[in-house]
Amino acid sequence: MLTSGLLFYILAAAIVLFAIAVVMSSNPIYSALYLALTMVTLAFMFFMLNAPFIAGVQLIVYAGAVVVLFTMVMMLFDLKKEQEAFARGKFTGFIKIASAGWLCGLIAGAVYMSSEMIVSGSKAVSENTATTKNLAIELFTNYILAFEALGILLLLIAVGAVSISRIKGGTHA
Amino acid sequence: MGSDAFEIAINLVKMIVIFLLMVQLVPLLVWIERRGSAFIQNRFGPNRVGPLGLTQLLADAVKFIFKEEFIPSRSRKFLFYAAPVMSLIPGALAFGSIPLSLPINVEAFEMFGQTWGPYRFAFQSFEIGVGIVFVLGISSLGAYGMLTAGWASVNKYSIFGALRASAQMISYELALGLSLVGIILIYGTFDFSVMISEQTGPLSFMWFGSEVVIPFLPNWGIFYQPLGALLLFITMFAETNRAPFDLPEAEAELVAGYHTEYGGLKMNMFYIGEYGHMMVASALMTTFYFGGYHLPFVDPDTVNTALMYNGYSATMASVLTALTFHLVFFAKLFLFLWIFIWVRWTLPRFRYDQLMDLGWKKLLPWALANTMVTAVVVFLMRSWS
Amino acid sequence: MTSLVAILILALFVVAFGAGLLFLVSLVGPKPKYSSLKDSTYECGLPVQETGHSKIPVKFYLTAILFILFDIEIIFMYPWAVSFTEFIEQGMGLHVLLSMGFFLFVFIFGLVWEIKSRALEWN
Numbered sequence: 001m002l003t004s005g006l007l008f009y010i011l012a013a014a015i016v017l018f019a020i021a022v023v024m025s026s027n028p029i030y031s032a033l034y035l036a037l038t039m040v041t042l043a044f045m046f047f048m049l050n051a052p053f054i055a056g057v058q059l060i061v062y063a064g065a066v067v068v069l070f071t072m073v074m075m076l077f078d079l080k081k082e083q084e085a086f087a088r089g090k091f092t093g094f095i096k097i098a099s100a101g102w103l104c105g106l107i108a109g110a111v112y113m114s115s116e117m118i119v120s121g122s123k124a125v126s127e128n129t130a131t132t133k134n135l136a137i138e139l140f141t142n143y144i145l146a147f148e149a150l151g152i153l154l155l156l157i158a159v160g161a162v163s164i165s166r167i168k169g170g171t172h173a
Numbered sequence: 174m175g176s177d178a179f180e181i182a183i184n185l186v187k188m189i190v191i192f193l194l195m196v197q198l199v200p201l202l203v204w205i206e207r208r209g210s211a212f213i214q215n216r217f218g219p220n221r222v223g224p225l226g227l228t229q230l231l232a233d234a235v236k237f238i239f240k241e242e243f244i245p246s247r248s249r250k251f252l253f254y255a256a257p258v259m260s261l262i263p264g265a266l267a268f269g270s271i272p273l274s275l276p277i278n279v280e281a282f283e284m285f286g287q288t289w290g291p292y293r294f295a296f297q298s299f300e301i302g303v304g305i306v307f308v309l310g311i312s313s314l315g316a317y318g319m320l321t322a323g324w325a326s327v328n329k330y331s332i333f334g335a336l337r338a339s340a341q342m343i344s345y346e347l348a349l350g351l352s353l354v355g356i357i358l359i360y361g362t363f364d365f366s367v368m369i370s371e372q373t374g375p376l377s378f379m380w381f382g383s384e385v386v387i388p389f390l391p392n393w394g395i396f397y398q399p400l401g402a403l404l405l406f407i408t409m410f411a412e413t414n415r416a417p418f419d420l421p422e423a424e425a426e427l428v429a430g431y432h433t434e435y436g437g438l439k440m441n442m443f444y445i446g447e448y449g450h451m452m453v454a455s456a457l458m459t460t461f462y463f464g465g466y467h468l469p470f471v472d473p474d475t476v477n478t479a480l481m482y483n484g485y486s487a488t489m490a491s492v493l494t495a496l497t498f499h500l501v502f503f504a505k506l507f508l509f510l511w512i513f514i515w516v517r518w519t520l521p522r523f524r525y526d527q528l529m530d531l532g533w534k535k536l537l538p539w540a541l542a543n544t545m546v547t548a549v550v551v552f553l554m555r556s557w558s
Numbered sequence: 559m560t561s562l563v564a565i566l567i568l569a570l571f572v573v574a575f576g577a578g579l580l581f582l583v584s585l586v587g588p589k590p591k592y593s594s595l596k597d598s599t600y601e602c603g604l605p606v607q608e609t610g611h612s613k614i615p616v617k618f619y620l621t622a623i624l625f626i627l628f629d630i631e632i633i634f635m636y637p638w639a640v641s642f643t644e645f646i647e648q649g650m651g652l653h654v655l656l657s658m659g660f661f662l663f664v665f666i667f668g669l670v671w672e673i674k675s676r677a678l679e680w681n
Contacts, residue, residue, distance in 0.1 A: 064313025
């Protein structure tokens with residue numbers, strides 16, 4: 001178990017480092033690429049925690065779709081002006097302080113809640129597809145309403161995206 | 174990786190050998206493509222250097238190495254160099270997760286005055302239970318190599334090529350993901366090895382409570398999922414950016430797409446990425462629909478016992494059996510790779526709106542229909558008895 | 559667990575292989591001689607005019623967003639597909655089939671709506 005502990009800390013350190021790099025890099029493209037790295041490392045972390053299907057979903061949806069969209073958008077706009085606008089200013093400063101405070105709150109909450117979770121004990125599952133099948137059973141029994149609602153929510157998002165793209169007069173239409 | 178030094182060492186070597194095998198197949202495929210296209214177009218192709226022009230591969234490799242390393246002055250230097258390396262990763266990782274043959278069983282033996290326990294080495298870089306999801310996830314990372322190459326070149330052809338390539342990739346990824354749902358429904362697993370072991374013996378299935386056996390056909394996935402196989406194969410062409418879907422490299426409009434500014438070995442790495450993707454696609458077709466490494470009607474155990482009967486030790490027989498079925502796998506793989514090449518030199522290129530229409534309005538609905546029909550049929554046949 | 563180590567090692571090896579090859583080739587090949595013409599961006603031989611950035615049709619972003627939405631829906635079909643036979647054996651087959659049927663109905667409704675609303679037209 002020594003190696004798994006070591007691996008966990010290496011992956012965790014990589015995730016934190018890449019996430020910091022996302023925030024620290026001044027070029028939005030590099031931010032997007034670091035975000036992709038963060039997502040991939042996070043997928044490996046899920047894999048290590050015996051949730052291989054969630055790891056695959058993380059790769060397909062986040063690293064392979066959402067961040068690809070970010071990267072596409074960033075690469076196609078010339079973000080020189082926006083970069084300067086977001087670098088300084090009172091409003092930006094306020095947002096920076098607010099998000100730093102929010103992050104501290106999140107970390108405190110996570111630490112507070114995880115101390116209870118460790119006591120209640122975690123179920124170790126070894127079989128690979130067993131977790132996927134458990135997921136399916138949960139999805140189609142306890143969370144069936146949420147699952148169907150999610151389908152409708154995704155439809156609504158699609159309708160919204162199409163409607164917004166119809167608006168004329170934008171800068172990049 | 175393993176429990177002792179021997180197992181770890183073998184696993185590491187195996188991983189690197191499979192990767193290098195993939196890289197080494199690329200020049201061979203380039204040769205096949207050049208000779209094949211010449212044959213199709215009634216030309217000779219490379220036939221001067223060595224027998225059948227085969228040492229042309231070596232000459233090309235030497236030329237790649239001794240090319241002048243120049244990069245455009247306006248490009249983003251680091252990402253310009255990083256993009257070719259990024260394009261290598263998805264193909265290599267995805268190919269590593271596909272079983273290329275039967276696992277090798279090694280009996281316990283004595284070495285360095287110590288007993289080394291029995292081992293079982295899988296004929297793949299790493300065994301992964303959720304193989305299909307992993308391969309889909311890893312290949313969707315291929316868009317980064319292209320996008321980075323396009324952006325780092327600071328060239329309008331490159332950026333448009335990258336944009337087209339990634340938009341095309343993501344459009345066809347939907348039909349790709351959905352066409353696989355049918356085969357997962359039938360076999361109920363994400364594991365490649367389990368899926369292959371289900372495809373042995375003659376074709377047999379349950380038909381309204383009675384078992385039907387067709388002795389002259391192998392039990393391959395293609396007979397359960399013909400539409401799924403066709404959809405997967407078409408989407409794979411689009412995913413690999415090969416003709417007739419090679420719009421990102423449409424030379425009349427975009428010069429060479431996202432690798433316009435690349436030359437020498439860096440260009441070669443994009444080639445390795447593309448051919449690696451082709452190999453993964455062919456390996457997936459083989460694994461899902463054509464019985465993987467199994468030869469129809471030949472039981473691997475029979476081969477193994479026959480070899481042992483002929484005086485080979487258990488370990489040696491296992492190794493030889495695995496190599497035999499590895500050759501079977503490669504025969505099937507090369508068949509699909511040849512179809513990739515054949516189609517490229519036969520069909521003309523799509524227009525961009527035709528490409529998008531095909532992906533969203535034809536393949537996606539057909540894949541949906543395939544999923545629904547498969548689900549209903551599986552439900553009826555399984556719950557009949 | 560062990561396969562994760564293998565994946566990470568293979569990924570690192572591939573990166574090292576690519577980077578090492580690039581480095582070695584830069585040592586072996588002839589040293590580049592700089593000239594403003596050779597180092598300029600390739601625009602079919604004409605003097606460089608564009609900056610490499612220009613306005614892009616909003617269509618590409620729309621396609622990407624729609625892709626993400628459909629991708630999430632397809633991902634939800636995977637756990638369903640992999641455990642469908644077990645559901646049937648447990649007698650829950652019809653329940654699961656109908657639940658997925660409704661989900662697929664919403665999916666198809668969305669796809670048909672997008673085709674009808676000409677959001678996927680490219681000409």
